[in-house]
Amino acid sequence: MKANHRRQSTYTGEAMSSYRMPASNSNANPKPSKKNVIHIGGLPIEFPYQPYGSQLAYMGRVIATLDRAQRDGHFHALLESPTGTGKSLSLLCSVLAWQKNHRSKPQYGNISHSKPDPEALVDPLGHGGGFVPEMEPSGNLMPTLSESNNTKQNKTRGPIIYYATRTHSQISQVISEFRKTNYHVPMAVLASRKRYCTNAKVRGQDNIDETCKLLLKERGQKKVGCPEFGNANKIRSHPSLKKGGCYEVHDIEDLLKVGEMVEGCSYFGAQAMAEVAEIVFCPYSYIINPQIRKAMDISVKGNIIILDEAHNIEDIAREAGSIDAEEGVLIHGIRKSLSK
Numbered sequence: 001m002k003a004n005h006r007r008q009s010t011y012t013g014e015a016m017s018s019y020r021m022p023a024s025n026s027n028a029n030p031k032p033s034k035k036n037v038i039h040i041g042g043l044p045i046e047f048p049y050q051p052y053g054s055q056l057a058y059m060g061r062v063i064a065t066l067d068r069a070q071r072d073g074h075f076h077a078l079l080e081s082p083t084g085t086g087k088s089l090s091l092l093c094s095v096l097a098w099q100k101n102h103r104s105k106p107q108y109g110n111i112s113h114s115k116p117d118p119e120a121l122v123d124p125l126g127h128g129g130g131f132v133p134e135m136e137p138s139g140n141l142m143p144t145l146s147e148s149n150n151t152k153q154n155k156t157r158g159p160i161i162y163y164a165t166r167t168h169s170q171i172s173q174v175i176s177e178f179r180k181t182n183y184h185v186p187m188a189v190l191a192s193r194k195r196y197c198t199n200a201k202v203r204g205q206d207n208i209d210e211t212c213k214l215l216l217k218e219r220g221q222k223k224v225g226c227p228e229f230g231n232a233n234k235i236r237s238h239p240s241l242k243k244g245g246c247y248e249v250h251d252i253e254d255l256l257k258v259g260e261m262v263e264g265c266s267y268f269g270a271q272a273m274a275e276v277a278e279i280v281f282c283p284y285s286y287i288i289n290p291q292i293r294k295a296m297d298i299s300v301k302g303n304i305i306i307l308d309e310a311h312n313i314e315d316i317a318r319e320a321g322s323i324d325a326e327e328g329v330l331i332h333g334i335r336k337s338l339s340k
Ligand code: SF4
Pocket: 193, 196, 197, 198, 199, 202, 203, 211, 212, 213, 215, 226, 227, 228, 229, 264, 265, 266, 267, 268
C-alpha cells in the first residue's frame, strides 16, 4: 500500500473483498448542494456535494458490502483511496443512508431496495455493482450508568454503526465530515477518562483510572465519591445535544464543555449516550480489545464496524493481546511456578 493512501475496513463478518478507489475526477463539480440525492442500487443517498465518479464508485462498494452482509449474515470489505478524495464523507453518507433505509423496514428484516429505483438518475455500478465479494482506553470494568444489553438494543435500534479510529484527533476529523451530512442520527463519542474527566481534583492525574475507580467504590460505601458521576445523566438530556442543538453533532471537546456546564461526568455521560446512539465514534481499542468491548457493552454481531486507517490494525491487535511486565516480576513469577 502506498504511504499516501488511506485504508478503511467495513467489517460485517468474515468474508472479505477489497477495492482501491481511483484518484478523483478533476472535472467533477465540487460545489456544495443543500440536498443532492443520488441513487445507488436503488438506494437514495443524500450527498452534500456533486460527487466525484470515484466517490460514487466507493459508495457503491459500501452499499454492496452491506447488502451482502445482510444477505449472508456477515461480510467485510477493505476499501482504499488516496488522501483527499472525500473517502470519509462518501463512507458516512452511504452507510448512514443504508442504515436509514434498513430502519424504515418492518422489524429490520427485509431491506429490499433490491429493485432499482426507476427514477434513479445515477447508478454507476448498477445494482450490486459487479461487486465481488493513540490508544488510551480506560480498560475498566466499572459499571456504566445503566446496565444494558447490546443484543436487546439491536432488536429495537437495528444495526449500530461503530466508527473506530486510531487517535482522538482522527475522531474529530471524521465528526467534522459527519457534520456535513444530512444524516444527523443520535450519536456518541466514546473516549478515555483522561479526555473526559470533569472532576477537577482527579483530572490531570497520571493514575486517573485507578483514582476514579476508588472514588466510585467509596460512593458505593456511601462515602463522598465523585459528585460529577451523579450528574452524568444530565449530559444526555442537555438541550444543546438534542436535535437542532448546537452540539447535536459534537466531538470530545464539545461533550467535555457540556459536562463542565452541568458539573457532570462526560466519561459516563458519553457511555449513557452510546446506549441510544445509532452511530458511535470510538478509538480502535474499544472494538479490538475484548475486555474493553465487554466493559462498554459493544457487540460486533449484527452491527456495522468501520475501522479507519485499517493498516494499523495489526499493531493494535498485537497490543491488545500483550502485557507490559517488569523483568523482576517475570522472574519472580517463573521462580514461583518452578518451585511448585
Ligand atoms: S466519575 Fe467521571 S468525573 Fe468522576 S473521577 Fe471518574 S471520570 Fe472523573
